[in-house]
Amino acid sequence: MEIEIVETNGDSIIKILNPLSNESACINASVGGTLMSLKLKEANELHELITIPYHQKYHLHENPFYPSGLLMPWVNRVRNGNYSFLGKNYQLPINETNLGNAIHGFMARRKFEIFEEICNEQEAKIILKSSYSNDFEGFPFPFESYLSYSLKTNGQFEFTISCKNMGETNMPFATGWHPYFQLGNQLNDLTLYFNSIEKYLSDSQMIPLKAVPFQAADGMKLLEEKPDNVYLLEQKKLTKVTLAHTQSNLALNLSFDSSKFPYFVAFCPENKECIALEPMTGNTDCFNTFEGLLQLKPNENFSGTVQISLEKIG
Template identity: 30%
Template sequence: MELSNDQNSAIAKIYLNEGASLQELSLNNLTLIENLEPLAYSDVYASSLLFPFANRIRDGLYKFQGKTYQFPINESGNNNALHGLVFNKTFTVSNITESENSVIAVLEYTESNPPESFPFQYKIELKYTLTTTELSLKVSIKNLSDKTFPFTLGWHPYFITENLNASSLHFKSSKKMVFNERMITKGTKPVDQDGHFSLKEKQLDDCWELDATEVLFKTPGYTLLINSSEANSYLQAYTPPRKNTIAIEPTTGVSDSFNNKIGLKELHPKDTYSLTWRLQLNKNEAL
């Protein structure tokens, strides 16, 4: 489906059958997210919603309330479960609202026949709101089952820039995740990250615990503010094998969170958890 404002200066393309992922985004006539072909969605999870876990689960195994569960292994090289269970689900449109300044689409997915790996019923509601210079994504998770379940939540958008080497991230963090050779979190190390983080000649698959919820992505052509309503947030940054492209991923947990408990949350029966991620564009602010 495609959302656009009256002037067509803001356009969002959402692929309902690929987890309602945001595959293209233009704000104020500037392209921020584009189709990553020839890279396949099944390999890069572009703009996918990451639930019930973000990133990886070692060997796909976890224990919860005395029981052991096995997620499907979909990162064969590292023998991990990767990026949850909804990235390839089909969402339905429950409502679209248009006004002079915005267009809002509400999308839904209900898991009523859950797999043994995560035997809990739930409903996900995504509320995309598009204006000329902003896109927000409100995610609501409702536990429909009679049992509490563990979860983390993440989002995997890739942004383009005319020159990644001349771009930078700006954020505050005092802890960085330490990974093993399989990209599984084995601990943290102290860092003093308070502002400018150059992307020049960086190959990233890194994660930081954020001390503030705002992250700035500064490029030669625009500045993008990425903000989360969740106070306890993490930032994953990944550079794919594609020029001038970077994944900037807000998450509520880290790799292997179901085992190391870093950022892990629990949702009780009939309760709902919600957060909002917001992208705000400043088109002409250069470095």
Template identity: 30%
Template structure:
């Protein structure tokens, strides 16, 4: 396995990828009014294989948690390993430990791009299906990254599919000096295992933007009835810039957003997701992909000045 990172550059912007670890994004330098800044709180290269916090990981075939690691598909039961044993859950699928084939990315004028391709032959425990995952990364010199994630069902049976991204964003200052704005959403209510209770409630705390001082979050937000580019905003007057964290919502879109304040209070995870928590069992946002069909999700990040 080639464990070397891959760098993509466009002007002052620089993206650091780990093709051997599911295309994780381990660095993203963007030009801002405060100068070029790395807005990803990454990890050391010696930590990539373990990565217990899933920092920067791209998530497939499901984001978030799967109750007891079990689900049923077309009358058959399947079992994932419980990689969150304390809560007896499977967490974030398995793409994060897969190795990619690196290919040329889409041609976008003025931008740099690369594509990573992951082919699964049906030998993965818990997900014995043939599928092809492609990640297209496009980096713009103005200070924006766009990612398109596509899944093709290459088998002969319908397969369940969910996807997401698990970035930890940093503005270079403590979270207590930052603000967060979220789109209108319902917050999923969860139990002691961080699994959905089946209930949700409107959450307007951050619609107008609010300080993150003394705020702790580990919540899934449902973007009902929204379509197109839907964004969260994470900024800081002290840092002098902010980030628009966007995802394309709508029919079979990225209609869920997990928000998590890191325990060290130095970074914020804003995770675009195509489905809800435990979607393989609840069906919330789950895509059942028929043979030969493709499902795609698009998300990204853009720097802006204050």
């Protein structure tokens, strides 16, 4: 197993590689630890699973679709950028101007530094670190964030998000991940499977308005559904979200602890043959609704892992 680090156009690019299988992951540490590429092998064929939608139009630092973005310290939207916590009101900058919300936190474009490298016969792992010290308007709660990326010889990739409250008071917190996946070339060949309880319907600001019963265990055809919703998952120690390509009998699996990530977004951007699959600790606008909101005590740490693998089905 190998780890390569290069500087490209001012960005620190990290590649973790299995030279025997050519499986690899590519990370931009300078832009929120963005996972730029993930190549895994199944049946002796290498598959690029990650895509960066609209990369030709937007630089990664300003891509409004937040490809592979780290959602922290809130997920999705805070209505009007306003929230109250422990008796105080806070105003976040509005960065979704068309809907009037604060969206996706502020860590997706922050610079991360290399904290640790681990490389042996079983895996290559890189751990990144970024310290936040109260320099973002409306969030006066310092914390440290760690991101871990591991590629194993068995073809499994793991991404771990960790955050520690470095302040002297409780801190409102939610986190998640916003990767876009591709499998094949067309949405009409893709079906998504996951164990859900509810689907949230949104209002004009894309804030959940109400929940309706919804179960996707039998499959949701992406071309028919074209999802852009939050779902409440059945809480299990190991939950699996499966994106299946019917033509090739190939499936991409996201596995995670849904007691840590009980909310999940599926989103297909318009005119793009990809889907964002987003495990989240809290619901959209949880800073106001408290649905899934975590309150980290001083020195308390949150950590959650998402595993990605490929398998043949059928």
